[in-house]
Amino acid sequence: xxxxxxCPELLGRDLNGSGDEFQPETGETGSGLDSAFTxxxxxxxxxxxxxxxxxxxxxxxxxLILFAISGSWQMLxxxxxxxxxxxxxxxxxxxxxxxxxxEDLEGxxxxxxxxxxxxxAASLVTSSAIGLMMAFRLEPAKGRVMMLVAAGIxxxxxxxxxxxx
Numbered sequence: 001x002x003x004x005x006x007c008p009e010l011l012g013r014d015l016n017g018s019g020d021e022f023q024p025e026t027g028e029t030g031s032g033l034d035s036a037f038t039x040x041x042x043x044x045x046x047x048x049x050x051x052x053x054x055x056x057x058x059x060x061x062x063x064l065i066l067f068a069i070s071g072s073w074q075m076l077x078x079x080x081x082x083x084x085x086x087x088x089x090x091x092x093x094x095x096x097x098x099x100x101x102x103e104d105l106e107g108x109x110x111x112x113x114x115x116x117x118x119x120x121a122a123s124l125v126t127s128s129a130i131g132l133m134m135a136f137r138l139e140p141a142k143g144r145v146m147m148l149v150a151a152g153i154x155x156x157x158x159x160x161x162x163x164x165x
Contacts, residue, residue, distance in 0.1 A: 046137065049130055056127035063120045070100040 079097035081088045135145045
């Protein structure tokens with residue numbers, strides 16, 4: 001099976017904005033950008049990194065979406081009933097928040113559940129690192145990517161520090 005059968009969505013696409021099309025046989029763009037952030041000889045091709053990123057993303061996405069939604073509910077305290085009885089959270093909100101916090105678990109299933117969460121966390125970190133590597137390898141304007149990464153670090157940190165004055 002040739003590379004284009006395994007990655008048909010990339011065939012002929014200009015992945016780095018340089019006018020060079022993706023080469024399915026090598027997994028490279030042909031522009032030399034694939035040598036940026038190079039891993040040891042015999043490492044993965046860009047096609048392999050894309051596949052790993054896609055599979056880890058597919059594995060992590062359901063839990064990530066669930067935790068993002070339930071975490072936002074928790075941040076706004078939608079998962080807690082008001083003491084005066086004026087608000088009682090819907091069962092789905094309470095259940096997903098309990099699933100997110102996982103405080104009441106017992107027995108062997110507790111450790112199995114936590115093990116899955118560790119696997120999801122490790123997969124998310126790995127997939128994010130691969131995504132950053134691909135962003136730097138495929139984007140010709142690396143300064144733009146670097147500014148976005150710096151903003152993604154600095155903005156939450158700055159807002160956190162301002163909120164703790």
